Amino acid sequence: MTSNNGWQIRALLVSLTFAAVILSHIGLVALLQETRFLVPSASEPILLKPDVVKLFCLGHEQLAADLYWLKFVQYIGDSRARRTDKHNHAYDYLNIVTTLDPHFTQPYWFAAFVVGAEMERPDLAKALIERGIQANQSNWYLPYIAGINQYLFAHNETEAARYYRLAAKFPDAPKWLGRQAEILEAKIPSLVKEVNTWDTIYRNSNDHLVKERAKERLAATWMRVFKLSPSEEIRKRARKALTELGIEVR
Numbered sequence: 001m002t003s004n005n006g007w008q009i010r011a012l013l014v015s016l017t018f019a020a021v022i023l024s025h026i027g028l029v030a031l032l033q034e035t036r037f038l039v040p041s042a043s044e045p046i047l048l049k050p051d052v053v054k055l056f057c058l059g060h061e062q063l064a065a066d067l068y069w070l071k072f073v074q075y076i077g078d079s080r081a082r083r084t085d086k087h088n089h090a091y092d093y094l095n096i097v098t099t100l101d102p103h104f105t106q107p108y109w110f111a112a113f114v115v116g117a118e119m120e121r122p123d124l125a126k127a128l129i130e131r132g133i134q135a136n137q138s139n140w141y142l143p144y145i146a147g148i149n150q151y152l153f154a155h156n157e158t159e160a161a162r163y164y165r166l167a168a169k170f171p172d173a174p175k176w177l178g179r180q181a182e183i184l185e186a187k188i189p190s191l192v193k194e195v196n197t198w199d200t201i202y203r204n205s206n207d208h209l210v211k212e213r214a215k216e217r218l219a220a221t222w223m224r225v226f227k228l229s230p231s232e233e234i235r236k237r238a239r240k241a242l243t244e245l246g247i248e249v250r
Contacts (some may be wrong), residue, residue, distance in 0.1 A: 050099035102135035140170035
């Protein structure tokens with residue numbers, strides 16, 4: 001057998017296995033619908049519990065995780081529908097994805113920015129991110145994300161600083177992380193801390209959706225500074241920052 005033929009056979013086996021995973025899931029959903037354990041809805045996605053999905057993965061959890069990740073991206077991409085359901089199923093999708101493949105780190109950003117922020121459930125976001133921290137113990141990014149979730153969405157500065165310090169201990173962590181912890185613990189106005197946090201996320205995130213959300217929140221926070229500050233010097237600084245973000249203020 002040539003190496004080319006061997007590669008083709010392996011590719012075919014992977015494709016067939018992936019199809020079996022999908023069909024198993026679809027078949028199970030259909031069975032549950034017929035027995036009235038699930039009631040289908042045109043607007044509600046049908047999401048099984050992670051352990052049930054895992055049972056039907058036939059040992060190919062990563063492939064199934066990729067499938068659910070794509071479905072999640074489509075789900076949050078429908079912004080009009082999400083304004084209606086308030087991202088109600090975001091946690092369910094991310095819980096499945098991170099259970100099937102806890103080493104896939106991108107979902108943990110969305111745990112903070114969708115589950116923690118949009119769903120207003122930083123407690124659920126924390127549970128997901130902790131799963132990632134345990135599965136990826138050499139990754140400084142995950143405790144950093146946990147800190148963001150605690151500060152911005154759980155409003156717990158002490159816990160956020162603890163996560164930042166944990167992240168700062170990693171050899172490849174950026175130098176500014178330790179400084180972030182000091183800023184959170186300092187007795188300075190909360191608006192200053194919030195501007196600093198969103199600015200750091202905006203300037204350091206490589207994910208387009210996260211970067212856009214950070215830009216929106218940063219602009220909104222600078223606008224609050226501009227409107228609330230009695231100091232003309234600070235108002236000038238806020239106006240300059242907003243201009244750099246593409247927002248003109250009169």
